[in-house]
Amino acid sequence: MLSVEGLRHTFGEGGGQVVALDGVSFTLMPGQALAIFGPNGAGKTTLLKVLAGLIRPQAGSVQVTGGRRAIGWIGHQSHLYEHLTVRENLLFWASLYGVPAARRGPRAAEVLGRLGMRDRADRPVWSLSRGLAQRAAIAKALIHDPSVLLLDEPFTGLDLAAAAELRALLGELRGGGGGAAGRVVVLATHNVDEGVELATDVAFQRHGRFVHFAPRGGREPAGIAEAYRRAVTDG
Amino acid sequence: MDELFAQAWTVARKDLLLEFRTRTAIVSTVVFTALVLTVFNFGRDPTAVPTIDLAPTILWVTFTFAAMLALNRAFQLELENQALEGLLVSPLNRTSLYWGKLIANLVFVAVVEAVGLPLFVLFFDVPVGRVLVPLIGVIALATLGFVAVGTLFSALVIRTRFAELLLVVILLPFLVPPLIGAVQITAQLLGGRPLSEAVGYFKLLAAYDIVFVSLASFLFRFTVDE
Numbered sequence A: 001m002l003s004v005e006g007l008r009h010t011f012g013e014g015g016g017q018v019v020a021l022d023g024v025s026f027t028l029m030p031g032q033a034l035a036i037f038g039p040n041g042a043g044k045t046t047l048l049k050v051l052a053g054l055i056r057p058q059a060g061s062v063q064v065t066g067g068r069r070a071i072g073w074i075g076h077q078s079h080l081y082e083h084l085t086v087r088e089n090l091l092f093w094a095s096l097y098g099v100p101a102a103r104r105g106p107r108a109a110e111v112l113g114r115l116g117m118r119d120r121a122d123r124p125v126w127s128l129s130r131g132l133a134q135r136a137a138i139a140k141a142l143i144h145d146p147s148v149l150l151l152d153e154p155f156t157g158l159d160l161a162a163a164a165e166l167r168a169l170l171g172e173l174r175g176g177g178g179g180a181a182g183r184v185v186v187l188a189t190h191n192v193d194e195g196v197e198l199a200t201d202v203a204f205q206r207h208g209r210f211v212h213f214a215p216r217g218g219r220e221p222a223g224i225a226e227a228y229r230r231a232v233t234d235g
Numbered sequence B: 001m002d003e004l005f006a007q008a009w010t011v012a013r014k015d016l017l018l019e020f021r022t023r024t025a026i027v028s029t030v031v032f033t034a035l036v037l038t039v040f041n042f043g044r045d046p047t048a049v050p051t052i053d054l055a056p057t058i059l060w061v062t063f064t065f066a067a068m069l070a071l072n073r074a075f076q077l078e079l080e081n082q083a084l085e086g087l088l089v090s091p092l093n094r095t096s097l098y099w100g101k102l103i104a105n106l107v108f109v110a111v112v113e114a115v116g117l118p119l120f121v122l123f124f125d126v127p128v129g130r131v132l133v134p135l136i137g138v139i140a141l142a143t144l145g146f147v148a149v150g151t152l153f154s155a156l157v158i159r160t161r162f163a164e165l166l167l168v169v170i171l172l173p174f175l176v177p178p179l180i181g182a183v184q185i186t187a188q189l190l191g192g193r194p195l196s197e198a199v200g201y202f203k204l205l206a207a208y209d210i211v212f213v214s215l216a217s218f219l220f221r222f223t224v225d226e
Helices: A044-052 A086-096 A101-114 A130-142 A160-174 A221-233 B002-022 B024-042 B051-089 B094-124 B132-157 B163-190 B195-224
Strands: A002-011 A018-028 A033-037 A059-064 A071-074 A148-152 A184-189 A201-206 A209-215
Touching (some): A018 A201, A044 A059, A044 A148, A071 B051, A086 B002, A201 A221, A209 A221, B002 B024, B051 B132, B094 B195
Parallel strands (some): A033 A184, A033 A201, A071 A148
Antiparallel strands (some): A201 A209
8 A cells, every 4th residue: 555645845046946745645556557647847756756765754654565575667667777688687676675585586587478578588778679668667666575565657768669558557567466466557748648547547747736636537538638637738 | 784795795895896898997097107107216316306305205105196086987987877876776785885986996906106216116126025914004004094094085975076086186185194294103113213213203194094984984974965
């Protein structure tokens, strides 16, 4: 479970102060995926960084069942070391996340198999295409089997096919069907077309506030896009 | 405590593996060390000042600047694909991160010094045979102090512009005490004076190491967390 209460955070001082988070609260259970849409500078990345523990908010609290070990982060960058192989990267991160030594190798093989990268496991990261590097970054985020996935603009730089593949994979990772517990997924993007199919809940963020937060229900992407356009341009 | 050390070793091993793969930093630093010693060798007048008087200063100026080159790379590695952000999201203890970087930097600088010391002996023809063990002891003590402070400061400046220049500017004043101690002990050792005369400077180096390793281990988290 991921629970957020009254988050507030600002950058700068005086007249140059920017409100990045202003009273953000929500709770997500396993199997729920929240897509946060907002223009550049709305505070999406700050929110994800607060959820990940990278920024300590000036007010409010974040509770993640399982603590920091339960979080998987996929950001703008892969966090992978270019001169290590994909497998070496995964074993390094598995070690930091406390995966027992005997489990690291099998777990890396399992994750790489799931992402269709088993035959690229021993290639250095610098030799991978953008799409494969993104898959390797997802493998890194999944190596410790996190129950909360935080995704910050994960589709940036991917072509249409790779983005569609990533959406399908994230839907699978969210899970929650067939009695499985699933994961909590929080996705931040400025593009409504990206990730809306994955979402069970939708939020529009503007000037640090959630100006809209509701279950997606049966709404079509076009309807959500129109609602988003109105929300971020009105007032 | 076991987990702290295990995580530190994981970070250090990764850094050393990356360096082994690329070899760019170690080769550059070793070449720099050789060049500085060469410049000092040809840029002095041996008839004006006896070599034995200049040698300790030359040795420590060379090691100090070579260590700075090495320290610059410590957190540069983590800028690649914003790996530092990944480390900070993970449950990696900040002290383990510092110790891991410290261990990797110590190994790196030790390799440079292991190449630099024989070159120093070769160029300046100084009698180190009799005093090799205490000389290595001084180098180890002073290097630990340099690297402990340098690792902390390299994390502090990594997100700034002109990080490489800034590191030198803020680090050098902190290196003055161990530099004085190391030069004095080396001069006494090379001058054939009894080791007992250098005990005070040995104590200075040891105290510096204890204080700054402890202080840097404590302060490190404030340099990397936003």
